[in-house]
Amino acid sequence: MYNLILDPKLVLSDEKYKEPTLNALVQCFGLNRQELEQTLAVKKDSQYERLAMGLTSDEIADFKALVADTKNNPNIKGVWFENSYVRKYPFSTMACDVVGFASAANGGELGLESYYDDELSGTDGVSYSYVNDNLDVQETTKDAVDGNNIVTTIDYNVQRIIEKHIAAYNEEKPSSATAVLVMNPNNGEVLGMASYPYFDLNNPRSLESSYSQEQLATMSDEDMTNSLYKIWRNYCISETFEPGSTFKPFTVASGLEEGVTYDGDVFYCNGYEEIGGYTIRCHVYNKTGKHGDITLEQALMQSCNPAMMDIAARLGGVKFAQYQRLFGFGSKTGIDLPSEENGIIKKSDMSETDVATNAFGQNINVTMIQMGAAFSSLINGGNYYQPHIVKRIEKDTGEVVKTFEPTLVRxxxxxxTSQLLRKYLKSTVDDGLAKKAGVTGYSIGGKTGTAQKGKREDLKWIVSFIGFAPVDNPQVMVYVLIDEPDGTTGTSGTTSDTLILSHDILEELLPYMNIFKDAEAEPVDAADSEDENTVSITVPNTNVQDSTSATP
Incomplete structure (x- = not known):
């Protein structure tokens, strides 16, 4: 690629150079004659003015031919072409919002390209001359310095597997967004991170993969800009949402740690609770009416809202808020990617209703990376590692400049408690509401979640599953989320899609990662297993006008 450079000082050094040079520039590159005249007038002493960037050999061929024809065009002067290097992305859309892209004009603009721009960009070489005090011409050359290379924690095959299954799902059932996060729960390494829709890193400003020509034709410039920002947005770190029931393991863990509940405790689910002037239902209210007596383990397996509200009430707002902060909610994780969001949590001013709804993951906003890092600590023995995506920085010779070791935060x-949570979450996959995520021969633990997004009356939903394997010695954490899955915008729908997608990913991922089968080889029969429903399950108390939404 080439940049088109004008030397105004040379063009103006002889009056016979100006007209043929400007005519050639207008003819070959379609440049504005008036703007060229303005450049010569304002920058008459300059010897370097960039007129165009990123030109191909074909685009500069006609101009070079004119210059070469010195018989007919002897006075085209003061124009030259500067070599320009363009970064190519051989994997096109793979890990697009993680890798990001760079341009000659702006450097790194997204993802790792932006975060590590200073390491990657290097320094251009330059040659220049000047006249010293003795009127001798001195030539000086500064060699170019190559940028460094970064080695990421992303595993090519893990990334390929999750992107393949995300694409297959959305081909059949388009969603507003689908995102998957895969981590090593024992050191904070991100092994895979993907969010749909994808875009081509070699043509990042094209919307053709996401919109039809008819749609593009009706878009304003502002619409197009907003649409680009939407597809460039890394859902796993930049989107905040209410997690729903995937938050319940944190409520249980907080209660166990604080000693307000114990293994074997029995709760009573009446199908609803009257709290703060609201009637907050359990998800079984419209089916069986209530769970009745239910143990702590069963409360997680069956996603019982009243049991979670009971635990949170015992904790109290101040203590519950402290545990939320301990798990990292409400703060950035510090992952080495740009545009990470904080999420939103209440501080110590939690109302009675806040405590109740936070217990099952509503009225609290989190990010996927926050959930992944916190959940990893729940299953690995209690160690919270800062999530990271780069292993080391190397020179182009392979010499290691910097190595990033796992950072144990707290x-x-x-x-x-971790051991008990692993047992409960295994039961949730084996015999609870997450059975469809199970894979024959593997011990897997996990929790499903559904949550309303935006205005409650819009009836839009996010469904998710967060899980791990193997249960006794977790080696991989997988978080799968579907935003507005097909068929769930409205008054009905289930977590079935996210469970099936999770199953399909795990079924291919676990053998690749050399995770050995450690469970009975009986085929997992989940055809008739119960799912969590996305039916609105809360009604206003007869004494008040509003209601708080709650989902299993």
């Missing part, structure tokens, strides 16, 4: 829970 302990969130004790080993005994």
């Amino acid at each position: 302990q969130t829970v004790t080993a005994s």
Whole structure:
């Protein structure tokens, strides 16, 4: 690629150069004659003015032919072409919002390209001359310095697997967004991170993969800009949402740590709770009416809202808020990617209703990376590691410049609580509401979640599953989220889609990662297993006008 450079000082050094040079520039490159005249007038002493960037050999061929014809065009002077290098992305859309892209004009503009721009960009070489005090011409050359290389934690095959299944799902059932996060729960390494829709890193400003020509024709410039920002947005770190029931393991863990509940405790689910002037239902209210007596383990397996509200009430707003902060909610994780969001949590001013709804993951906003890092600490023995995506920085020779070791930030829970949570979450996949995520021969633990997004009356939903394997020694954490899945915008729908997508990913991912089968080889029969529903399950108390939405 080439940049078109004008030397105004040379063009103006002889009056016979100006007209043929400007005519050639207008003819070959379609430049504005008036703007060229303005450049010569304002920058008459300059020897370097960039007129165009990123030109191909074909685009400069006609001009070079004119210059070469010195018989007919002897006076085209003061124009030259500067070599310009363009970064190519051989994997096109793979890990697009993680890798990001760079341009000659702006450097790194997204993802790792932006975050590590200073490491990657290097320094251009330059040659220049000047006249010293003795009127001798001195030539000086500064060699170009190559940028460094970065080695990421992303595993090519893990990324390929999750992107393949995301694309297959959305081909059949388009969603507003689908995102998957895969981490090593024992050191904070991100092994895979993807969010749909994808875009081509080699043509990042094209919307043709996401919109039809008819749609593009009706878009204003502002519409197009907003649409680009939307597809460039890394859902896993930049989108905040209410997690729903995937938050319940944190409520249980907080209660166990604080000693307000114990393994074997029995709760009573009446199908609803009257709290703060609201009637907040359990998800079984419209089916069986209530769970009745239910143990702590069963409360997680069956996603019982009243049991979670009971635990949170015992904790109290101040203590519950402290545990939320301990798990990292409300703060950036510090992952080495730009545009990470904080999420939103209440501080110590939680109302009675806030405590109740936070217990099952509503009225609290989180990011996927926050959930992934916090959940990893729940299952690995209680160690919270800062998530990271770069292993090391190297020179082009392979010499290591910097290595990034795992960063242990704090302990969130004790080993005994972690062990108990793993047992409960295994039961949730084996015999609870997450059974469809199970994979034959593997011990898997996890929790489903559904949550309303935006205005409650819009009836839009996010469904998700967060899980891990193997249960006794977790080696991989997987978080799968579908934003507005097909068929769930309205008054009905289930978590079935996210469970099936999670199953399909895990079924291919676990053998690739050399995770050995450690469970009975009986085929997992989940055809008739119960799912969490996205039916609105809260009604206003007869004494008040508003209601608080709650989902399993």
